[in-house]
Amino acid sequence: MVEQRLDATFAALADPTRRGMLAQLSAGERSIGALAEPYRMSFAGAAKHVAVLERAGLIERRKAGRQQLCRLRAAPLAEAEAWLRQWQRFWGESLDRLEALIAEEQERAT
């Protein structure tokens, strides 16, 4: 279900640490240790956040020797963004008409 995926995406994004991790990953693959670094966080703490991101399908993991490397998956983010954009459009269209209404009124006044 699109709705359930969106729910998982938004829940995963509701945390500043996880958003920061995604921002790091947008620059390329990172190990869990590297993701933990900016937050002065234990490996286990970082691994918990990584697990949430992984469950939401926002990242995927692969083994590289003794390390686990994380990589961004863009599809769920794009879906969440598209959903919010629909709402932006919903209100945006009302504001467009309000703008037109006011412009028309001012033309009549001049």
Next chain:
Amino acid sequence: MTQPIATGRTVTLTRRFAATPERLFDAWLDPADVRRFLFATPGGEMMTVEIDPRVGGDALIVECRGDRQALHRLRYEAIERPHRLVFLFKACIVGGPVADEWTRVTVAIVPDGDGAQLTLTHEGVWPDFEDKTREGWTMILASLADL
């Protein structure tokens, strides 16, 4: 007491208008203006615009879109002319499933040179996933996509 609303996402839009804050504010409560801009869709026919512009008052805006009627309910929580308007909001298609929970819309207006800047914030746009609610919102979003 504050009405609890659906837990959900927040959508924010900001727009500058070539109008005084007062003019901009009044458009949201004036039935003639509302009829023309709020929830009006191209090809749709506005059937009902009833506004009780006081705190605790309700508004009902119904637009006929082909064989469907889109119903919008508002309940005013704060009316502070010309800077702030807050209303609870829910929408549905008549005959379709009804969203149980309110969402909240805040319209904030500040002067900006010879015009005014309006910021609209819609909170709770992610209703819980009760089937009824989900279907209701899916229908609204589908009808939005038809616009």
